[in-house]
Each structure stands twice: as C-alpha cells, then as structure tokens.
Amino acid sequence: MKQSLRFYLQLAFTLLVCAFLIVPVLLSMLAGVTENFFVGLSSGFTLRWVVQVWDTYQMTIWRSIVIALACLAVTLLVGVPLAYMLARYKGGNSRLARVFEELLMMPVAVPGLATALALIMAYGQYRAFRSSLLFILVGHVLFTLPFMVRPVLAVMQSSQLAVLEEAAASLGAGMRQRFFGVVVPNVMSGILAGALMVVTLSIGEFNITWMLHTPLTMTLPVGLADSYASMRLEVGSAYTLIFLFMIIPLLIAMQWVTQTTRARVRL
Amino acid sequence: MRFSRIIQTIAASAALAASFSVAAQNVICYNCPPEWADWATQIKTIKEKTGITVPPDNKNSGQALAQIMAEKASPVADFTYVGVTFGIEAKKNDIITPYKPAGWNDVPAGLKDPEGYWTTIHSGTMGLMVNVDALKGKPVPHSWADLLKPEYKGLIGYLDPASAFVGYVGAVAVNQALGGTLDNFTPGINYFKALQKNQPIVPKQTSYARLISGEIPILFGYDFDAYRAKYKDKANVAFVIPTEGTVTVPYVVSLVKNGPNQANAKKVLDFLLSNEGQAIWANAYLRPVRASAISKEAEARFLPAADYARAKPIDYGKMATVQRQFSERYLAEVK
Amino acid sequence: MSVTAKNPRRKQPGSRVWLFAVPGMTLFAAFWLLPMLRLVGVGASGPTGAMAYLAVVTNRHYLSSLVSTLLLSGVVTVATLAISSFVGLFLQRNRFPGKALLLAMLTFPLAFPGVVVGFMVIMLAGRQGLIGVLTEKLFGESLVFAYSLTGLFVGYLYFSIPRVILTVIAAAEKLDPSLEEAARSLGANPWRVFRDVVVPALTPALISSGAICFATSVGAFGTAFTLATNIDVLPMAIYNEFTSYANFAMAAALSIVLGVITWIALALARSLSGSTVPATA
Numbered sequence: 001m002k003q004s005l006r007f008y009l010q011l012a013f014t015l016l017v018c019a020f021l022i023v024p025v026l027l028s029m030l031a032g033v034t035e036n037f038f039v040g041l042s043s044g045f046t047l048r049w050v051v052q053v054w055d056t057y058q059m060t061i062w063r064s065i066v067i068a069l070a071c072l073a074v075t076l077l078v079g080v081p082l083a084y085m086l087a088r089y090k091g092g093n094s095r096l097a098r099v100f101e102e103l104l105m106m107p108v109a110v111p112g113l114a115t116a117l118a119l120i121m122a123y124g125q126y127r128a129f130r131s132s133l134l135f136i137l138v139g140h141v142l143f144t145l146p147f148m149v150r151p152v153l154a155v156m157q158s159s160q161l162a163v164l165e166e167a168a169a170s171l172g173a174g175m176r177q178r179f180f181g182v183v184v185p186n187v188m189s190g191i192l193a194g195a196l197m198v199v200t201l202s203i204g205e206f207n208i209t210w211m212l213h214t215p216l217t218m219t220l221p222v223g224l225a226d227s228y229a230s231m232r233l234e235v236g237s238a239y240t241l242i243f244l245f246m247i248i249p250l251l252i253a254m255q256w257v258t259q260t261t262r263a264r265v266r267l
Numbered sequence: 268m269r270f271s272r273i274i275q276t277i278a279a280s281a282a283l284a285a286s287f288s289v290a291a292q293n294v295i296c297y298n299c300p301p302e303w304a305d306w307a308t309q310i311k312t313i314k315e316k317t318g319i320t321v322p323p324d325n326k327n328s329g330q331a332l333a334q335i336m337a338e339k340a341s342p343v344a345d346f347t348y349v350g351v352t353f354g355i356e357a358k359k360n361d362i363i364t365p366y367k368p369a370g371w372n373d374v375p376a377g378l379k380d381p382e383g384y385w386t387t388i389h390s391g392t393m394g395l396m397v398n399v400d401a402l403k404g405k406p407v408p409h410s411w412a413d414l415l416k417p418e419y420k421g422l423i424g425y426l427d428p429a430s431a432f433v434g435y436v437g438a439v440a441v442n443q444a445l446g447g448t449l450d451n452f453t454p455g456i457n458y459f460k461a462l463q464k465n466q467p468i469v470p471k472q473t474s475y476a477r478l479i480s481g482e483i484p485i486l487f488g489y490d491f492d493a494y495r496a497k498y499k500d501k502a503n504v505a506f507v508i509p510t511e512g513t514v515t516v517p518y519v520v521s522l523v524k525n526g527p528n529q530a531n532a533k534k535v536l537d538f539l540l541s542n543e544g545q546a547i548w549a550n551a552y553l554r555p556v557r558a559s560a561i562s563k564e565a566e567a568r569f570l571p572a573a574d575y576a577r578a579k580p581i582d583y584g585k586m587a588t589v590q591r592q593f594s595e596r597y598l599a600e601v602k
Numbered sequence: 603m604s605v606t607a608k609n610p611r612r613k614q615p616g617s618r619v620w621l622f623a624v625p626g627m628t629l630f631a632a633f634w635l636l637p638m639l640r641l642v643g644v645g646a647s648g649p650t651g652a653m654a655y656l657a658v659v660t661n662r663h664y665l666s667s668l669v670s671t672l673l674l675s676g677v678v679t680v681a682t683l684a685i686s687s688f689v690g691l692f693l694q695r696n697r698f699p700g701k702a703l704l705l706a707m708l709t710f711p712l713a714f715p716g717v718v719v720g721f722m723v724i725m726l727a728g729r730q731g732l733i734g735v736l737t738e739k740l741f742g743e744s745l746v747f748a749y750s751l752t753g754l755f756v757g758y759l760y761f762s763i764p765r766v767i768l769t770v771i772a773a774a775e776k777l778d779p780s781l782e783e784a785a786r787s788l789g790a791n792p793w794r795v796f797r798d799v800v801v802p803a804l805t806p807a808l809i810s811s812g813a814i815c816f817a818t819s820v821g822a823f824g825t826a827f828t829l830a831t832n833i834d835v836l837p838m839a840i841y842n843e844f845t846s847y848a849n850f851a852m853a854a855a856l857s858i859v860l861g862v863i864t865w866i867a868l869a870l871a872r873s874l875s876g877s878t879v880p881a882t883a
Binding site: 010013017020021023031077082084085088089100103104105107109113117123141146149189196204205206207221229233243244247248251252255 | 619634707824836864
C-alpha cells in the first residue's frame with residue numbers, strides 16, 4: 001500500500017515538472033493560431049500569423065538549421081578526438097587535461113557578449129569572413145564544444161574500453177586503427193548524446209549570435225527574440241509554433257537513434 | 268570513408284554560407300526595425316523606387332551605437348538610425364561621417380548637425396499609451412500625477428531609464444513636466460520613487476506587444492506607437508499627452524564612417540528626406556521633419572494641436588551629457 | 603600497417619595521443635583564448651585603467667550584481683539537480699507509450715533563447731498568465747510572480763532542468779540494479795537505498811551537470827533581460843555598460859572577472875570529486 005502511494009506521489013511530481021516545462025510552450029503555440037490573444041480563444045482561429053512569420057522569417061529558420069548541422073560536423077571532427085586525448089593523456093591522470101577541460105567551459109560561463117566582442121575585435125577586419133555564416137558558426141562551435149566533449153569523455157572513461165584498446169594494441173593495431181576501429185564504435189552512445197545537445201543548443205544560441213550576426217545573417221533565435229519583443233504576442237507565438245514543428249521531428253529522431261544504439265552497444 | 272563525407276558536408280555548408288552573404292545591391296542599416304516607425308513600408312518603397320535592398324535590423328539605438336563602435340576597424344553597417352542623443356555620441360566617438368542629403372535645407376537648424384554628421388528624419392512625442400480595454404472600466408489617466416493614484420496599482424509600466432533610451436526619454440519628460448531641468452533631476456527621481464508604490468513593471472526593452480496583449484495596460488511611450496496600435500493593429504489604445512507637459516524627441520540618421528557601400532547609402536538617405544520618404548513617416552504617425560509632407564488625413568489622426576503644444580523640445584546635447592549621472596542616481600535612489 | 607613497425611608491447615596510447623587534441627586546441631586558442639587575452643587589454647584601456655578590474659568590488663552596484671548572480675546560480679543549480687534527479691530517475695525506470703515524444707518535449711526548451719524563456723514565464727505567471735487567471739477564478743485574487751525574484755528563479759529553472767535531466771537519465775541507465783536489490787535484501791528501507799546506493803552512484807554525473815548548470819546560469823542574460831526584475835544580474839550590468847554608454851572597457855573587465863570567478867567555482871567543485879578524475883557524463 002505504502003509502495004503505491006509513494007509511486008503516485010512521484011508520478012504526480014514528475015507530471016507537475018513536465019507540465020511546468022511543456023504547458024507554456026503549448027500556450028504559446030495556441031496563441032500563434034488565435035486571432036487575438038487578449039480576447040482569447042473566442043476571437044477565432046487563424047493562420048495569418050503563421051503566414052506572416054513564414055514570409056518574414058523563413059530564411060532565419062533554414063539558416064539556423066544549416067549552422068546547427070555544420071556545428072555538429074565540426075564538433076564531431078574536433079571534439080571526439082579531443083575527448084580521447086583528455087581521457088588518455090598520461091593515462092588519464094593529467095592535471096593539464098583537467099585544466100583544459102575547465103577552460104573549454106569558459107565560453108559558456110563568460111557572457112556571450114564578451115566572446116562575440118573578442119571575436120569581432122580579433123577577426124572583424126576580414127570582411128568576407130565577418131559577413132558570412134562562418135563567423136556565426138565559429139561562435140556556435142566555441143559554445144557547444146564542451147557539450148560534445150563531456151558526454152564522449154564520460155563514456156571513454158569506462159575501463160572496459162581501455163581493456164579493448166589494450167587488446168587491440170597487443171594485436172598490433174596502430175593508434176589510428178584503434179581510434180576508428182575500437183574507440184569510436186564503442187562510444188557511440190556518448191557521441192549521440194553530445195550530438196543531440198550540440199544541435200539543440202546551436203539552434204537556440206542567442207547571446208553570442210546576437211552580436212555576431214549582421215542583418216543579412218539573422219538566425220532563428222535572434223528573429224524569435226525580436227518578434228516576441230517588438231511585435232504582437234501572436235507573431236512570436238506563431239514563430240514558436242513553426243519552430244516546434246521543424247525541430248520536434250529532429251529531436252525525436254535523435255532520441256530514437258540514441259535508444260536503438262544504446263540497446264545494441266552495451267559497454 | 269566517413270571522413271570524406273564529412274568534409275564534403277562542410278564544404279557544401281561553407282559554399283551555402285558564402286552564397287547567403289552575397290552583397291548585390293545591399294545597404295546595411297543598423298536599427299531599422301520593421302515594426303518601429305513602419306520601416307517595413309519604407310524599406311519596401313526604397314526597394315521599389317531605387318532598387319536598393321535594405322535588410323531590416325532589430326537593434327535599438329544603444330545596441331546599434333555599441334555595435335558600430337565594436338566594428339570600427341571594419342564596419343559592417345552603411346548607415347544607422349538612432350535617437351538624437353546617440354547621434355551626438357556617435358559624432359564624439361568618430362564613427363560617422365558627414366553627408367548632407369537632398370532636402371537638407373528644409374530641415375530646421377536645431378534638428379540637424381551643422382556640419383552634416385546627422386539629420387533628423389522624424390520625431391515622436393513621449394506620453395502615455397493606454398490599453399483602454401485592459402483597464403477594465405477604470406478611467407483613462409490624464410496626467411503624470413494621475414498615475415500615482417492607488418486605483419492604477421499593478422497597471423503601469425515604464426521602460427528602465429537606466430538601460431533603455433526610451434526609458435531615459437520618459438524620465439526626462441516627467442522631470443521637465445514636474446518643474447525639473449537637465450541639471451536638476453530631483454522632481455523626476457521623487458516621482459519614480461512615489462510610483463513604486465503602484466508596483467510598476469519596468470521592462471528593459473520595447474514592450475509594444477505587452478501593451479496590446481494587456482499585460483501592461485498603461486505604458487510610457489511614443490505617440491506613433493500608440494497610433495499604430497490604434498489604427499493599424501485595431502486595438503483600443505488611447506494616447507495621452509499629460510497635462511503637466513512632455514518632450515518631443517527627434518530620431519536621426521547618419522552615414523557610418525568607412526561603411527562598405529557608401530554610394531548607395533547616400534541614395535537611401537536622400538530618399539528618407541524626400542517628399543515620398545517623408546510621406547511614409549507621416550502615414551506611420553510620426554512627425555516628418557519636413558512638415559510639408561504630412562497629409563490632411565494623417566494629420567486628422569493625431570491628437571489636437573492644443574495637446575501637442577504641451578510637448579517641448581529640449582537641449583539634446585545636454586541630455587546626452589547628463590545621461591550617465593542620471594542613471595547612477597536612479598539606480599542608487601529608486602531601485 | 604606492419605606489426606614490426608609498432609612496439610608490440612606498448613599498451614597505453616602513448617605520448618602521441620596529444621596529437622588528437624591539436625585541431626581542438628588550435629581552434630580554441632585561435633578563436634577564444636587569444637581574442638580573450640586581447641580583451642583583457644581592452645578591459646584595462648578605459649579611463650580608470652587597470653582599476654576597472656577592481657570595479658566589481660569597489661562599485662556598490664556591480665558588487666551586489668555579482669553576489670546576486672552567484673547566489674541565484676547556486677540556488678538554481680541545487681534546485682535543478684534535486685528536481686532533475688527525482689524526475690529523471692522516475693522517467694528512466696518506467697516504461698510508457700509516448701516516452702520518446704515526452705523526452706523530446708522536455709528537451710525542446712533547450713533551444714529557446716533566454717528572452718523567449720522570459721516570455722514563457724510571463725505566459726505562466728504574468729498579470730494575464732495562466733496561474734493568474736486560475737487563482738483569480740479559484741480564490742478571487744490573482745497570483746502574479748513573473749516579475750519578482752520567484753519569477754526569475756522559475757525562469758532559470760526552466761532552461762536548466764532540460765540540460766540536467768538528460769544527463770541524469772543517461773547516468774541512471776548505467777546504475778546497477780543488483781546493488782539496490784542487495785541493499786534491500788539486507789533490510790534497508792527505500793530512503794536509505796536512495797541515499798546510500800543511488801545517490802553516490804549518480805554523484806559524478808550530478809557534479810558534472812551541476813557545473814554546466816552553474817556556468818550557464820552565471821552567463822545567462824536573456825531571461826533576466828525580459829523579466830526585468832529589480833535584481834540586476836551581472837550580465838545585465840555588462841549589457842548596460844555596453845549599450846547605454848558603449849563602455850567597452852568596463853564591459854570587458856566585468857566579463858573577464860565573471861569568467862575567472864566561475865572558473866574558480868568550477869575548480870572548487872572539481873576538487874570535491876577528486877582533482878584528477880575527469881568529468882563524467
């Protein structure tokens with residue numbers, strides 16, 4: 001009897017937290033198709049806000065997706081090997097590696113304004129670079145790199161992986177072979193977890209992008225924040241609605257891939 | 268191998284990125300928000316009449332100034348649109364360059380920089396934007412003093428004078444109206460102290476959306492925003508010029524020093540001061556600087572001239588100089 | 603590759619493993635470290651010179667901003683860890699249809715800029731928010747807390763919980779159920795099982811994601827900006843310096859001080875879990 005009461009309390013609390021996170025999003029989506037939010041649902045449903053947002057902000061959505069995927073590619077190429085070094089340098093007991101790990105988190109802790117300002121001052125004079133999406137990509141990679149490195153590093157800590165690597169080494173596999181043949185396939189769960197975070201964070205990155213973007217390279221979060229601030233609530237909400245419909249499938253797909261991989265690869 | 272696929276993806280993305288930033292006939296404006304002062308129509312008309320594309324940009328005056336300064340070594344913007352005090356600051360910081368657009372001579376002397384560094388294109392008047400429906404039956408306030416009454420508790424909002432230009436304008440307006448001067452902010456500070464009893468919301472950025480949605484029924488703001496809410500967004504919004512008085516604020520444009528596309532930017536500035544450009548401002552309920560451009564029907568939608576007689580200009584240069592002291596005093600005494 | 607070219611007795615990856623870090627370190631150095639070092643110079647270039655770095659302690663407004671920021675971030679981190687562990691464990695241990703969709707919806711707020719999180723809080727707890735309307739109907743007086751410290755706290759929770767919950771679920775997957783069973787069979791009640799078996803196993807993940815949560819909260823700007831609470835967090839003060847007065851020197855100095863303080867806090871947290879043990883999860 002006591003057991004099930006505890007269970008229901010836990011369930012209730014969990015549902016409360018989930019509701020807390022999800023209900024405002026649903027409200028916002030509802031506002032996006034309402035004629036007049038102030039009047040309420042009785043004012044009727046309409047798609048005109050959605051159309052308005054699509055006309056005005058369509059490019060920002062595609063841009064953000066392109067940047068997020070490019071960011072994923074870069075953090076994969078750069079972050080996974082980096083995690084490997086942090087895990088294995090001096091047998092995994094290096095103070096230097098720990099210090100560097102902490103340093104990697106700095107772009108997250110320092111206000112995005114400072115990171116962006118530093119970038120503009122250092123590289124702003126290369127006009128082609130400055131006005132392109134690559135400039136924004138750099139900011140995103142700096143911000144999301146720790147979110148790829150940490151989960152991958154965590155999985156690499158597993159002692160079973162070390163054993164597998166030793167076995168491969170004793171059979172004569174070189175460093176490159178070990179990395180691609182043994183390490184990468186076995187840390188897939190970490191890579192996928194990191195990939196999910198990187199893509200989501202990149203799509204939503206605002207603080208750094210706000211200073212790095214130009215009117216020609218506006219991204220989704222910048223547009224979203226603007227529409228909430230300076231246009232009617234319904235417009236910002238319609239934007240959220242479109243955003244949700246484009247992102248949720250991506251998020252579910254990544255969840256699903258993570259689940260199935262986790263089921264297959266037991267470390 | 269996976270490697271080469273990844274390289275291909277990056278290369279494709281880079282190419283895509285490059286294609287997104289092709290210049291063409293682009294003139295970059297900092298602070299040309301489509302919904303503010305109806306820049307959306309202005310930008311569209313500029314494209315139709317001159318073929319030049321000006322992408323909209325949602326910064327505010329302060330952000331625009333800071334961004335231009337950060338990019339001083341290699342500017343991205345061609346011109347900027349800011350509140351007058353920021354134009355004065357921009358000149359001091361040597362980030363703008365003089366240009367006298369066609370129509371320069373029609374601009375009154377007090378509303379342009381004598382050397383041509385900036386010129387007013389239109390002005391707004393500070394006052395109270397009131398969402399009448401959201402008041403739920405309470406009377407529409409008529410003066411700054413009215414807002415101190417307990418019946419308006421929880422219904423008032425004003426932009427933070429210490430972090431938003433519009434907020435600072437509001438504070439200056441209240442101060443002037445209650446007998447203070449730019450040297451003496453005590454009446455204004457005392458007013459805000461008293462206003463705290465009514466638990467105002469103090470946003471740090473434009474809150475037009477919150478006025479319309481009813482979240483902030485009484486908001487300190489410009490006349491043109493209120494008229495836009497009333498006539499364009501069809502909300503039951505009234506604009507009130509308080510009985511004690513208020514200020515008018517010109518908004519100016521300047522050419523950015525060493526901007527990438529100067530020649531086209533000059534054409535855009537010419538258009539903004541032209542009859543057609545000015546008429547667009549007038550239709551968006553701003554006071555065009557070349558007064559002849561305002562049409563009869565637009566004029567009819569403004570509040571009567573008698574009300575506007577209570578709105579006065581002030582020494583904008585001085586307003587810029589004393590801003591920092593005022594902010595510190597506000598932060599120390601009111602917050 | 604021929605076997606004889608490599609030393610067959612080498613077990614560890616060896617001294618050449620640092621090569622793997624070269625792309626990452628180059629990128630980081632070129633685009634963050636070096637520009638930041640230059641920013642340090644900018645911070646000292648203002649009218650007060652290098653004294654600008656002490657402004658965070660000498661200026662009353664900045665000092666109180668710094669303290670508020672650190673306190674708020676600390677409290678948010680602790681609360682987030684508690685809530686996320688509780689909910690994450692429950693979610694991980696129970697199967698139900700639509701779980702993938704639910705998890706995706708819980709992750710979605712990660713993609714919101716802070717400004718939008720602020721508006722979500724206003725939708726929930728503003729003057730016309732859901733809670734206000736409900737409490738007005740039920741109790742006759744509407745409860746509005748979006749613009750108070752509670753609202754700010756709730757906003758920070760809103761973007762922190764999704765970050766931590768996924769990590770907790772991942773770590774919970776790796777828990778060994780046989781340990782818990784053993785504890786139960788030895789007579790431990792559920793609370794003791796939780797406290798003595800589950801929590802220690804989750805601790806490395808909690809510390810690591812707590813560090814991320816703390817760092818993110820300290821640097822967060824958009825939510826405080828929108829909710830415009832009376833409390834000014836330090837990123838707001840930095841934004842102000844930058845946009846109201848184009849005071850780059852002070853903005854840079856304050857940012858760097860904030861970064862250094864956060865680094866110290868994270869290093870302290872690391873030393874709690876063993877100084878050479880790398881971050882897990």
